[in-house]
Amino acid sequence: MKRDEWKTLGWATALLAVAALLPLTGDGYLISLGVSIAMYTVLATSWALFSGPTHYISLATAAFFGIGTYVMGSGIEVLPYWVLLPIAGLIGGVLAALVGLATLRLSGVYFVIFTLGLAEMTRQGVTWYQNQTGHKGTYVLTDLTDNDIYWQLLGLAALVYLVGWGIGRSRLGFALRIIGDDEDVARHVGINTALSKVALFVVSGAVAAIVGAIIAPRYVYIEPSTAFTPMLSFQVVIMALLGGTGRLWGPLVGVIPFTLLWEAISSSFPNQTTLLLGLSFLAIVYLLPGGFVGLYDRLKGRAAKRSAMA
């Protein structure tokens, strides 16, 4: 590794260590905000790993998240907690692979619509199964506190960053960037485009499922309507786009201000939350088309030009 990379790694580790100290404040409110931020950071970053380079907008986050919560919900009575997390990831990954193989040959809007439908389809599948078996409510009663959930999400975030960093340096990452620029060119130079896309989709699917499994104990009672809420998919996309998908740290700088904005709106204007959020979306898209990453690059470019002229 180059010196610069060591430096980045050092900074990242230091930031992670600071973030891990949050529960020591003992402030329940800060910790619950921290859980939200950590959860969306993991989801948005893993989403951007796939959607960033390929420009495929996936609205399937809720489907994988929901699968994860149900793996935890139905398994917690029979299997130990720690076994269920990798199982959730595995099932999420397998589902992503199947869906990816079937749909990633589609492009653009067809893929978006399919992924949106996927969450609803999985939800109906789970409901159908419950209805067939005469299910009586899914309860996840554990001793896990918000602190434990926060630390687990933080650990998962570290893992996602490592994977993302590794992919960025690998042949796979290079291939994906070419696919994003021009898929035909990529195919002509001999890149297996379908396989590369599926590989990344599997990563983001597996991660979202593990997040669902980690969050399940927090909900105590799992219902299809909350596990598969389509809002989640949209929020993840909006946060990732606010940050910018061009860099690994992009989604993080979207998630933090967005979560704080959401919090400020829902605490100050409890009766107009949805309206104000809609207006914020419009403002974000209009004023920050490339997200914070785009803004940063633009400012950096301008500064470079100025120093070149001087």
Place this chain on the structure above:
Amino acid sequence: MKRRTLFKVTTTLAATLVAGAAFAQDSIVVGAVAPKTGPLAGGAAVTHWPNIALWVEEVNERGGLNVGGEQRMLEVIEYDDQTNPSETIKAVQRLATQDDADIILAPYSTGLNLAAAPIFDKLGFPQITSSAATDQIGELTEQFNDMFFLLGRSTDLAEDAVEVLSDLREAGEIGNKVAMVNVADAFGIELAAVGKPALEAAGFEIVYETSYPLGTQDLSPIMKAAKAAEPDAFMAWSYPPDTFGLTEQAMIEELNVKAFYTAVATAFPSYGARFGAAAEGVMGIGGVNTASPEFQDYAARLEAATGSKPDYWAAGMMYASLQILEEAIETTGTLDMAEVTQYIKDNAFETVMGTIDFDDQNNNTAYWTVGQWQDGEFKGIKETGREGAVEPMVKTGWE
């Protein structure tokens, strides 16, 4: 925090107007979180929010709560959880740590109450749930000691409905053939999972059985098929939109059954308002003792104060939960929640729904399970220990 200041101003104003020279003490901050948007907003607007408005208004008109000899006004802070459990948890945290709430009211619905249970437990607030129906009361209260249940076990709700049918059959009023449908979603599935074996155990013949997804618009094929099976009774473990939809289709198809049961929302005043005389004889989940003067008085006050009629199931229980909290605070004379919780566990309370006495699992074991529209009111016909149940009647057409 403009809203809070405004509230303080209005409550202080009210205090000086009503209590005359009374010096305004520090007000008691009451935190409330429930859906104002999202799928459960409609239910919360009928069952949950109006009760809080009524309670706060009446207590403040009286000059506030008496806490250890001091009259203190109520100041309510409301949050919308968007029917999202994460938001419920965050809002409860916010109420406790940012708004320094003295009391936090239990949220709305089974799912949101259970999601909030760990945080209520950690913060040490009593959580008197009035809209959570579950079979896990024992397990839940063992883990969350400050959680209370008013609405009862879901198993009783379904089993009692079947029992009503059995009684009608024993009396020779209806035959043996039942058509049973359910909405394929959490509570609908749970009720059907209890109801079906109960019907079979009672010796009923299920001549038609199906389920439909949540949000199904066209229920006419279901009603047509049910009618073709020529049942004596029709049971639907349904949710608000389909409770209305199935009733409408039954009228269109002129489903000629002597017992017609739909589950959630049959007890809503809007059900009676929409179907009028056709609702006569329809049975559903819930019920109250409509003849009780306490309930009649409460219903009148609620309508006068908020313009909203109470539903005939959980609304009264929601108000009862506030009465319980009020009595516990005034009698113990403290806002120390551990003491208040202990008082709730140890005592019986007189409420608009009758006496409520929690058992050692913090469960109210006496509740209404089945009601029926009779003379324009949804009257309780089956209970687990309440007074005032009326005799069920046979449904005679849809006119």
